[in-house]
Amino acid sequence: MEVDKRINYFDRQFLRAKDFQAEQSYSIHRRRLHNQLMHTSGIAGEDQLSIEHSLEQNTLTVQPGTALDDQGQEIVLVNARMLQLDREPDITGEGTYALYVKYDEQLTDGSPDPGLNGFPTRVQEIPLLKFQKLADPPSYPPLTLAAVVVDQEKRLKAAPDVGMRTLVGTKMGFTGAFD
8 A cells, every 4th residue: 555645647547446446545544644643532522422321121322423543543323323232242241341432344235247246345434332341441442432330131230421431632732833
C-alpha cells in the first residue's frame, strides 16, 4: 500500500481494480491519520451510542452513533443493536462486565456475475460489541459504552453504568507562532 501516492486521472485512462484500491487506501489512510493526530479517541457525543436497558427482557440496546478509536478508525453504528444478555457468549456468569465497541469490517454482497462465484463486492464496516469482565480489560485500548452487573443466571441486576464513557476531543498541540 503506497499511501504517499494518489491516482493521477486523465482522459482515456484505463483503470484496473488495483487503481481503485490504491485510491481508497490513500483516502482512508489520510482520514485515519487526521483522526489519530488531531482527535482523542472516544464517543462523538453524549447522545451517541447511548444505552437503553430492560430488566424484564434482560436486554441492552445500543442506539446508533459514532466514535473514534485510537487508530483513527471511525466506528459508526447505523442501526440500533439489541443484546440479549443471557445469550451473550462473553458473559460467563455473575460479575461486572464492560460493554466495549470496536471497529470491525466484513466482506459482503456476493457478485452475481458468472464465474465470480459470489466473490464479495463490498466491505461493510460493522462495529463489534463485546463484553469483557471489568477486572480483565482487553489488550487494546477499548471504547467503553457501559459497565453492567449480572447475576449467576446472566440476568441484568441494575441499570448500566455509563460513567466510564469518554468523549472524542481535540488534541491541542500547536507550539509555533503565527507570522
